[in-house]
Amino acid sequence: MTSQDQQAAVGSRAWLTSDQPVSRFHARCVQAYLAWRRLSQNWLAMVGLGIVLALILMAIFAPLLAPYSPFEQSLETRLLPPFSPGHWLGTDEFGRDLWTRILYGARITLMIVALVAVTAPLFGLIIGTAAGYFGGAVDVVLMRLTDIFLAFPRLILALALVAALGPGIENAILAIALTAWPPYARVARAETITVRNSDYISAIKLQGARPPRIILGHIMPMCMSSVIIRVTLDMAGIILTAAGLGFLGLGAQPPMPEWGLMISSGRKFLFDQWWVATVPGLAIFIVSLGFNLLGDGLRDVLDPRSASK
Amino acid sequence: MSDAQGARRRISAAGSGLRQARATRLLFGVSRTLISLAITFLGLLLITFIIGRVVPIDPVLSIVGERASQAQIDQVREQLGLNEPLMTQFGYYIWDVLHGDFGRSLMTSQPVIDDIARFFPATLELATLATIVGVLFGVPGGVLAAVHQGRWPDQAIRVFGLFGYSMPVFWLGLMGLLIFYGELGWVGGPGRLDATYELMYEYDVPTVTGAVLIDSALAGAWDIFRNALSHVILPSLVLGYFSLAYISRMTRSFMLEQLSQEYVTTARVKGAPEWRVIWVHALGNVLIPLITVIALSYASLLEGSVLTETVFAWPGLGLYITNALFSADMNAVLGGTVVVGLVFISLNLLSDLLYRVVDPRAR
Numbered sequence: 245m246t247s248q249d250q251q252a253a254v255g256s257r258a259w260l261t262s263d264q265p266v267s268r269f270h271a272r273c274v275q276a277y278l279a280w281r282r283l284s285q286n287w288l289a290m291v292g293l294g295i296v297l298a299l300i301l302m303a304i305f306a307p308l309l310a311p312y313s314p315f316e317q318s319l320e321t322r323l324l325p326p327f328s329p330g331h332w333l334g335t336d337e338f339g340r341d342l343w344t345r346i347l348y349g350a351r352i353t354l355m356i357v358a359l360v361a362v363t364a365p366l367f368g369l370i371i372g373t374a375a376g377y378f379g380g381a382v383d384v385v386l387m388r389l390t391d392i393f394l395a396f397p398r399l400i401l402a403l404a405l406v407a408a409l410g411p412g413i414e415n416a417i418l419a420i421a422l423t424a425w426p427p428y429a430r431v432a433r434a435e436t437i438t439v440r441n442s443d444y445i446s447a448i449k450l451q452g453a454r455p456p457r458i459i460l461g462h463i464m465p466m467c468m469s470s471v472i473i474r475v476t477l478d479m480a481g482i483i484l485t486a487a488g489l490g491f492l493g494l495g496a497q498p499p500m501p502e503w504g505l506m507i508s509s510g511r512k513f514l515f516d517q518w519w520v521a522t523v524p525g526l527a528i529f530i531v532s533l534g535f536n537l538l539g540d541g542l543r544d545v546l547d548p549r550s551a552s553k
Numbered sequence: 554m555s556d557a558q559g560a561r562r563r564i565s566a567a568g569s570g571l572r573q574a575r576a577t578r579l580l581f582g583v584s585r586t587l588i589s590l591a592i593t594f595l596g597l598l599l600i601t602f603i604i605g606r607v608v609p610i611d612p613v614l615s616i617v618g619e620r621a622s623q624a625q626i627d628q629v630r631e632q633l634g635l636n637e638p639l640m641t642q643f644g645y646y647i648w649d650v651l652h653g654d655f656g657r658s659l660m661t662s663q664p665v666i667d668d669i670a671r672f673f674p675a676t677l678e679l680a681t682l683a684t685i686v687g688v689l690f691g692v693p694g695g696v697l698a699a700v701h702q703g704r705w706p707d708q709a710i711r712v713f714g715l716f717g718y719s720m721p722v723f724w725l726g727l728m729g730l731l732i733f734y735g736e737l738g739w740v741g742g743p744g745r746l747d748a749t750y751e752l753m754y755e756y757d758v759p760t761v762t763g764a765v766l767i768d769s770a771l772a773g774a775w776d777i778f779r780n781a782l783s784h785v786i787l788p789s790l791v792l793g794y795f796s797l798a799y800i801s802r803m804t805r806s807f808m809l810e811q812l813s814q815e816y817v818t819t820a821r822v823k824g825a826p827e828w829r830v831i832w833v834h835a836l837g838n839v840l841i842p843l844i845t846v847i848a849l850s851y852a853s854l855l856e857g858s859v860l861t862e863t864v865f866a867w868p869g870l871g872l873y874i875t876n877a878l879f880s881a882d883m884n885a886v887l888g889g890t891v892v893v894g895l896v897f898i899s900l901n902l903l904s905d906l907l908y909r910v911v912d913p914r915a916r
Contacts, residue, residue: 288712388589388592388593388596389596391589391593391596392593392596392597392599392600393600395593395596395597395894395897395898395901396597396600396890396894396897397852397853397855397856397893397894397897398856399856399859399860400855400856400859400874400889400890400893400894401600401890403859403874403875403878403886403890404601404604404886404887404890405604407604407608407878407883407886408604408605408607408608408883409607480718480719484719484721484722487721488721488722488723488859488860491721491723491860491863492859492860492863492875492878493879494878504721507721507723507724507727511727511864514727514730514731514735515731515735518731521724521727521731522728522731525720525721525724525727525728528720528721528724529716529719529720529721529724532718532719532720533715533716533719535719536715536718536719537715540715
């Protein structure tokens with residue numbers, strides 16, 4: 245490293261830790277960098293982040309990493325145990341390589357998580373900020389609606405919805421999203437109420453901003469950090485619910501390599517070929533553990549109030 | 554919000570000091586909660602009603618069959634009230650549900666309410682045992698974690714709890730069956746009893762509560778009791794693990810709050826032994842908020858029981874609902890959903906009321 249490079253490195257570090265940001269972008273970078281510094285000291289959260297990144301990479305590069313096709317059946321290689329030559333995680337009852345199916349299953353899991361994690365918080369944010377901002381009758385009606393959805397056990401409601409809409413992965417995602425939004429509405433409403441009467445909102449009002457602009461541009465951003473924490477902590481729950489629906493045969497349908505569905509088909513061979521059900525379960529466990537560890541760490545960093553609890 | 558309310562409550566209670574005022578306040582709180590319960594229940598019925606309307610299965614066709622004449626179809630439509638406007642139909646639906654009428658199940662051709670009465674005790678038995686497991690291990694675990702905050706016991710308990718949050722309950726159940734039933738043979742397999750005992754239970758033991766453990770103990774049939782115990786232990790441990798994770802985490806955070814209070818320092822200064830400070834002084838005050846947590850975890854076990862019951866072939870409400878799903882038996886599915894939802898809401902209400910009764914500050 246030349247001395248010039250060193251100076252540049254020191255310069256960017258100084259820029260990132262500056263206490264006098266020169267622009268909004270600069271301030272955001274400083275905040276993000278400081279949060280990252282705190283997060284990276286929590287080694288459990290780093291393990292979680294590693295798992296999540298690995299999941300994303302696995303999903304993206306599944307066709308390159310997978311040695312076989314996830315659907316093609318081969319009767320000669322039925323039910324091979326783990327560490328067989330060419331199949332280090334073994335094969336299932338149709339001779340399909342379990343490692344390949346886990347890799348492709350990562351795509352399905354990630355898709356479910358991504359779709360739910362975009363729709364449910366968005367819907368919850370709209371309901372929650374509207375209830376908090378307008379107050380009065382709007383608040384009562386919207387929050388009562390939220391309470392009704394909260395009063396249902398999530399999986400049971402999802403079951404009933406899927407029963408009505410018909411089994412399938414799209415309906416499973418829809419059902420999970422419909423059951424996942426109420427906590428976000430609660431969080432968003434609480435945050436909205438705390439900022440609703442602040443001076444900066446009054447200032448924007450005096451400038452003539454209308455409610456949609458105030459809510460979208462000036463209240464929702466204030467709710468983001470609480471919502472992000474909840475989303476990360478919710479991911480594991482979403483993965484487990486989706487796997488549960490798949491296990492019951494109401495989510496993804498065969499021959500999709502969905503992890504819950506794979507456990508359900510391995511159940512028939514549980515006592516003789518234990519690995520068929522064990523391997524996908526381990527995959528679900530590791531991935532949701534990753535999201536939980538990351539969410540826990542993020543909460544400590546972004547939400548100082550609960551850091552010690 | 555709750556802080557401000559609590560403060561206001563405390564001030565007014567201290568200011569007036571009148572017992573009567575407190576009683577009125579409690580009554581007011583209770584009636585408020587009851588009204589919100591009624592509204593929530595109404596909303597729950599609206600959701601199940603809508604779900605029932607969305608279903609692609611025609612209720613008329615499933616009764617009259619494919620080859621019915623138009624006159625027959627019209628007649629049945631009339632009977633079912635399907636000609637009425639939706640609001641009227643919803644009114645009928647509420648009326649029926651309030652009278653315990655969920656229609657007949659296609660699967661068992663019994664009234665759904667009778668089926669539920671038959672299947673529910675098994676779920677209750679499982680959820681109760683699981684909650685006991687959760688409390689027995691979760692509360693001491695949470696206390697230990699709080700006392701050793703930041704050191705290895707705390708980390709170990711935290712990670713153990715996170716494992717619980719991250720494991721699919723049905724998979725843990727399968728692994729338990731594989732190891733403790735298949736390999737080691739320590740516990741009974743799926744179902745509530747072995748097949749031989751199942752018959753004995755059916756004929757020799759009078760049904761009092763519907764819970765095998767209690768009924769067989771009441772009848773003095775101890776070999777049935779032992780067999781039932783060997784079957785229930787694994788599912789209740791599996792299910793209990795999940796409430797353990799939740800209960801220990803909440804206990805820890807409540808304990809940390811109490812241990813930083815001044816009365817704890819006072820007790821230590823006065824020379825109370827450390828175990829007494831922790832397990833009697835601090836834990837005593839933690840028990841009140843814990844009631845709410847335990848009630849909530851009990852309610853969430855009803856949910857976990859759907860998957861657990863499927864894995865362990867446990868003849869409870871969860872298994873009933875899933876089986877009904879696959880026979881496209883919507884009356885049974887929706888009836889089961891309403892009952893589970895009602896129990897869920899009632900448990901929330903109960904925890905709220907208990908809290909008001911036990912905690913003088915919340916009155």
